[in-house]
Amino acid sequence: MFLNWLATLPGAIAQGIIWGIMAVGVYITYKILDIADLTVDGSICTGAAVCAVMVTSGVNVWVAMICAVLAGMLTGLATGLLHTLMGIPPILAGILTQLILWSVNLKIMGKANIALPSRQFDVILAQLNIKQSLIWLVVFVAVIVALLYFFFGTELGMSLRSTGNNIHMSQAQGININFTKVLGLVISNGIVALSGALLAQYQGFSDINMGRGAIVIGLAAVIIGETLFSKIARNFAVRLLAVVAGGIIYFFVYQTVIFLGLDTDLLKMLSAVVVAIFLAVPYWKKKYFTKVKIKPTTESKSEEVKENA
Amino acid sequence: MLEIKNISKTFNPGTVNAKTALNGLNLTLEDGDFVTVIGGNGAGKSTMLNAIAGCWKVDEGSILIDGINITHMPEYKRAKFLGRVFQDPMMGTAADMQIDENLAIAARRGKHHTFKWGVSSKERAEYRELLKQLDLGLENRLTSKVGLLSGGQRQAVTLLMASLNQPKLLLLDEHTAALDPKTAAKVLEITDRIVNENKLTTIMITHNMRDAIKHGNRLIMMHEGRVIVDVKGEDKKKLTVEDLLGMFTKASGSEFASDRAMLSK
Ligand SMILES: Nc1ncnc2c1ncn2[C@@H]1O[C@H](COP(=O)(O)OP(=O)(O)OP(=O)(O)O)[C@@H](O)[C@H]1O
Ligand SMILES: [Mg+2]
Numbered sequence: 001m002f003l004n005w006l007a008t009l010p011g012a013i014a015q016g017i018i019w020g021i022m023a024v025g026v027y028i029t030y031k032i033l034d035i036a037d038l039t040v041d042g043s044i045c046t047g048a049a050v051c052a053v054m055v056t057s058g059v060n061v062w063v064a065m066i067c068a069v070l071a072g073m074l075t076g077l078a079t080g081l082l083h084t085l086m087g088i089p090p091i092l093a094g095i096l097t098q099l100i101l102w103s104v105n106l107k108i109m110g111k112a113n114i115a116l117p118s119r120q121f122d123v124i125l126a127q128l129n130i131k132q133s134l135i136w137l138v139v140f141v142a143v144i145v146a147l148l149y150f151f152f153g154t155e156l157g158m159s160l161r162s163t164g165n166n167i168h169m170s171q172a173q174g175i176n177i178n179f180t181k182v183l184g185l186v187i188s189n190g191i192v193a194l195s196g197a198l199l200a201q202y203q204g205f206s207d208i209n210m211g212r213g214a215i216v217i218g219l220a221a222v223i224i225g226e227t228l229f230s231k232i233a234r235n236f237a238v239r240l241l242a243v244v245a246g247g248i249i250y251f252f253v254y255q256t257v258i259f260l261g262l263d264t265d266l267l268k269m270l271s272a273v274v275v276a277i278f279l280a281v282p283y284w285k286k287k288y289f290t291k292v293k294i295k296p297t298t299e300s301k302s303e304e305v306k307e308n309a
Numbered sequence: 310m311l312e313i314k315n316i317s318k319t320f321n322p323g324t325v326n327a328k329t330a331l332n333g334l335n336l337t338l339e340d341g342d343f344v345t346v347i348g349g350n351g352a353g354k355s356t357m358l359n360a361i362a363g364c365w366k367v368d369e370g371s372i373l374i375d376g377i378n379i380t381h382m383p384e385y386k387r388a389k390f391l392g393r394v395f396q397d398p399m400m401g402t403a404a405d406m407q408i409d410e411n412l413a414i415a416a417r418r419g420k421h422h423t424f425k426w427g428v429s430s431k432e433r434a435e436y437r438e439l440l441k442q443l444d445l446g447l448e449n450r451l452t453s454k455v456g457l458l459s460g461g462q463r464q465a466v467t468l469l470m471a472s473l474n475q476p477k478l479l480l481l482d483e484h485t486a487a488l489d490p491k492t493a494a495k496v497l498e499i500t501d502r503i504v505n506e507n508k509l510t511t512i513m514i515t516h517n518m519r520d521a522i523k524h525g526n527r528l529i530m531m532h533e534g535r536v537i538v539d540v541k542g543e544d545k546k547k548l549t550v551e552d553l554l555g556m557f558t559k560a561s562g563s564e565f566a567s568d569r570a571m572l573s574k
Contacts (some may be wrong), residue, residue: 158427174388
């Protein structure tokens with residue numbers, strides 16, 4: 001019994017990393033830009049669809065993955081323009097793009113799902129070869145985290161971070177916040193689509209429903225990563241790795257509850273409830289457990305005293 | 310240097326909440342002017358600064374800086390001409406970013422953001438020097454998150470940010486109002502130093518009449534969206550709070566009404 005459970009773990013890790021990459025995309029919008037972007041439910045499938053269609057029609061898998069990323073970036077661009085050009089609140093903009101993508105994804109695939117069997121096509125990930133899959137996934141994580149670490153240290157990346165942190169300050173400092181928001185959405189959905197392309201290869205198919213509730217899994221991974229590793233994750237790269245670890249832990253738990261015989265119909269609800277509770281915790285903490293709110297004036301006074309002492 | 314010509318702004322026009330905040334406002338500043346602005350609640354002081362900064366379009370009139378017409382320029386583009394410090398210490402800095410990162414963003418105001426590193430080590434050394442001059446012990450906390458600083462420290466950092474990259478005009482909107490008296494005095498002292506050292510043309514709104522008299526070379530008083538009193542040079546140096554209150558009553562035909570200004574007489 002225990003051994004059987006153990007046998008499911010490598011698969012859980014592989015799935016966890018794939019969804020962890022997706023969660024890194026969610027981290028960029030949710031944590032850095034302070035936008036809850038629901039485009040991801042659609043863009044993960046767009047990535048999978050583009051990759052599956054291209055590979056099954058004989059295109060090289062790397063070319064297919066690059067196209068998947070570009071397609072994902074376009075979905076982020078769509079949401080970004082709906083928000084910045086048309087003034088639609090970001091959550092609604094994401095929902096609209098999600099709906100658009102439902103049709104687009106069906107058109108890309110031509111039907112509701114496409115098989116991508118690893119025996120038949122030259123793909124880099126496969127459930128049948130977990131060891132090779134894991135090696136590739138680790139490489140992907142390393143490259144993505146390194147690129148993002150570099151990017152968010154540049155002038156451009158810093159303008160993106162400040163947009164999410166303080167919009168007034170960013171505008172006063174001459175940052176075009178519409179541009180930075182769109183750029184963040186583009187990057188985020190590019191990464192999400194990449195995880196979709198990886199998922200299609202790993203599970204051997206692309207399906208129109210595969211992104212349903214993806215945002216919740218992404219948020220779960222972000223929250224798990226933050227909660228468990230907040231003490232050690234000071235460095236930005238480590239924080240991104242913590243998010244990927246959050247994805248792995250999510251699938252660990254997921255596989256375990258399935259293994260214990262929980263009704264799989266209930267899994268999505270459980271995920272949502274867990275995420276809701278974790279989102280509520282900081283709010284409850286602030287509401288019920290903080291003493292009198294400190295105003296800047298009194299705060300600065302006590303600082304002054306400390307400095308003079 | 311700054312020419313505000315006959316600008317007007319009505320908020321919520323055509324509704325019961327319609328409010329004319331600026332009503333044919335004119336103001337011309339010379340290079341190096343340090344103007345203090347006083348006026349009652351709702352006189353339009355903040356609205357004037359927001360009009361210059363471009364938070365929204367004015368209904369009428371034009372605004373020029375060094376002969377450049379900025380009336381229709383979007384906020385993020387005119388930011389390169391302006392340094393701004395707000396009343397709320399939380400507003401001028403990014404709390405989750407480090408002190409050096411905040412300064413570096415300000416140093417790139419109005420420039421293209423590229424793939425170059427966001428803060429160079431040469432810059433860090435410069436920032437350390439500048440922070441040392443603030444005398445708040447911040448020079449050793451370059452990589453601290455700004456959110457950990459006190460309100461006064463944050464305002465001082467915001468001032469420093471506003472002065473980087475040589476803005477043509479510095480806009481201060483009651484930037485010491487949220488601070489306790491001692492910290493406020495310290496931040497004002499830093500303001501004077503930064504303005505003088507960089508020879509910045511400055512507009513400073515304050516509700517403290519004595520500060521308005523003490524600082525700067527020119528004082529204007531606003532009422533109902535217009536400038537009603539404008540004192541400069543020697544006259545300004547000799548002003549007293551009583552003079553100001555008298556001038557206000559004469560020019561506006563009403564008593565000076567500002568809950569906060571009365572308190573700080
Ligand atoms: N964005 C806005 N929307 C609607 N009304 C506004 C807006 N900004 C300012 N007003 C109104 O315009 C008038 C002038 O406001 P403003 O903030 O310029 O006053 P102020 O002189 O800065 O006063 P205070 O000393 O209280 O800061 C006020 O009646 C205010 O309610
Ligand atoms: Mg005001």
